[in-house]
Amino acid sequence: MREKLIIALAVGAAMLLTYNLYNIFLVLPDEIAQGYMYRIIYFHVPAAWVGMIGFFAAMTLSVLYLASGNFRYDSLAASIVEVSVVFSTVNLVTGSIWGRVQWGIWWTWDYRLTSQLVCVLTFAGYLMMRQAIDEPTQRARLSAALTIFGCFNVVIVWKSIEWFRNNHPGPVISFRTGGGKMDPAMEHMLFLNFLALLVIASALTLVRMRQESTAREIDSLRRAAHV
Amino acid sequence: MDARNFTFMFYGFLAAWLIVLVYVVSLARRSARLRKELEDVKQLVSTAPENRT
Amino acid sequence: MNFCAQAFAVARKDLAIELRTRESLNAAGSFAIVILLLFSFTFDPFSDDTKEFGGGLLWLVFVFAGALVFNRGFARELPNECLDTLLASPLSAAALIVGKAIANFAMLLAVELVSLFIFGIFYDVSWLSQSAWLALVFALATWGVSILGAVFGAFTVNLRLRELMLPVIIYPLMIPLLIAAIELTNTVLSHQPVSGQMQWIRVLVASDVGFTTLAWVLADTILVN
Numbered sequence: 001m002r003e004k005l006i007i008a009l010a011v012g013a014a015m016l017l018t019y020n021l022y023n024i025f026l027v028l029p030d031e032i033a034q035g036y037m038y039r040i041i042y043f044h045v046p047a048a049w050v051g052m053i054g055f056f057a058a059m060t061l062s063v064l065y066l067a068s069g070n071f072r073y074d075s076l077a078a079s080i081v082e083v084s085v086v087f088s089t090v091n092l093v094t095g096s097i098w099g100r101v102q103w104g105i106w107w108t109w110d111y112r113l114t115s116q117l118v119c120v121l122t123f124a125g126y127l128m129m130r131q132a133i134d135e136p137t138q139r140a141r142l143s144a145a146l147t148i149f150g151c152f153n154v155v156i157v158w159k160s161i162e163w164f165r166n167n168h169p170g171p172v173i174s175f176r177t178g179g180g181k182m183d184p185a186m187e188h189m190l191f192l193n194f195l196a197l198l199v200i201a202s203a204l205t206l207v208r209m210r211q212e213s214t215a216r217e218i219d220s221l222r223r224a225a226h227v
Numbered sequence: 228m229d230a231r232n233f234t235f236m237f238y239g240f241l242a243a244w245l246i247v248l249v250y251v252v253s254l255a256r257r258s259a260r261l262r263k264e265l266e267d268v269k270q271l272v273s274t275a276p277e278n279r280t
Numbered sequence: 281m282n283f284c285a286q287a288f289a290v291a292r293k294d295l296a297i298e299l300r301t302r303e304s305l306n307a308a309g310s311f312a313i314v315i316l317l318l319f320s321f322t323f324d325p326f327s328d329d330t331k332e333f334g335g336g337l338l339w340l341v342f343v344f345a346g347a348l349v350f351n352r353g354f355a356r357e358l359p360n361e362c363l364d365t366l367l368a369s370p371l372s373a374a375a376l377i378v379g380k381a382i383a384n385f386a387m388l389l390a391v392e393l394v395s396l397f398i399f400g401i402f403y404d405v406s407w408l409s410q411s412a413w414l415a416l417v418f419a420l421a422t423w424g425v426s427i428l429g430a431v432f433g434a435f436t437v438n439l440r441l442r443e444l445m446l447p448v449i450i451y452p453l454m455i456p457l458l459i460a461a462i463e464l465t466n467t468v469l470s471h472q473p474v475s476g477q478m479q480w481i482r483v484l485v486a487s488d489v490g491f492t493t494l495a496w497v498l499a500d501t502i503l504v505n
Contacts, residue, residue: 036233037235040236044239083250089246093242094239101232121452125445129439142502145502149491150453152494153455156486156487157456160455161459164463200247207258211254211261214261215261221265222268225268
């Protein structure tokens, strides 16, 4: 059943991405100020959204694990965090390349990129911590607690860095067209590509979750065999 | 300027896809490793009564 | 014993041990002074710019030295199964963590005061004006850092590579505290009025309240016998 769902999601994502890429490269016009380059936004921003939604979904699942003790919530949270770290990294790298073209420097210390970097570092620490704990219950408990701390921190970090960077202004990545509003067709494509990336992320999360189930099965067999 | 923009845009898309592709490959390798480990442990468990004295 | 009495009992125990052995204080204090010395080689210590980034420099020294204090916090309970005994006792997990945080706070504050004094001498910086504001900033930021140090000291006490895992996990979480502390310290060191930077005081208070509440709520999850 899960296999079929993963395949269905993968096929759906492929179809949606093909449609989106056709529109992005061949249909939508260039942006007034940035020309051809602006198209990177269709991966840069949706990847950030997928990452952020993933981290907060993981926090919800962590709370559910602590309330119920059901390891499925822990497996799903860990899978979502891993996939969200990947998509947040995509956001950082594409932002860096975009900044290189716009401002001539590889990293801008724009408050959104910096906040995203802090999230990636926090949840990379989460993944490292999980690797360092062998006992499943302890791993699940501590992972849940760290996710809750991490997500609380994300909220404060976002505002703090925005104020800090406003005190020390620097280049800011912006995608507003002339007049301050995004073209409706471009905005529509942004949300469509967000949907495509969300479907890819869901498929990857399910694959990762299947691996967590297999790892738990191996662990319980070892314990049963006292190996 | 347009050629340079196009080159960097291409690098940007390439980087995005490469990161996801590297992750998918690492997932596939981890799946293969876990499947093998599961078979090994199942075999170990099935022969365990003979191993115990 | 009520919660506060339990927490202060834990803090008194830790501080008594520390005053007897001086392990963490000596290590953290020496480390802080050495880092201040090394920083003097990276830029001109007497330039006017020092007042612009003196706050950043100081708080980096404090958190690096703090890691040495936080690592010892729960690690000192490992020999002779002291941690298991504490968890099996009527002491609540939240009181244990808050007590460790109070001890961390006292030790880190001592290191900070010594470092501030030496910083003033090495870098020719006056920190006596607006000393009440500076004391408030130090108290708020040090409490936030201490409660995080206590919580994640408990997290990592039984992990492999504890000394590496603690800084890796804790430093990203300290960023809002650090930004606020750095901005306010720079304001004080450059003799600007702190009243114009009240949003950073709010960040410190919100972080302190948030992290302390989370520590109290999640204490039983983090420390399980």
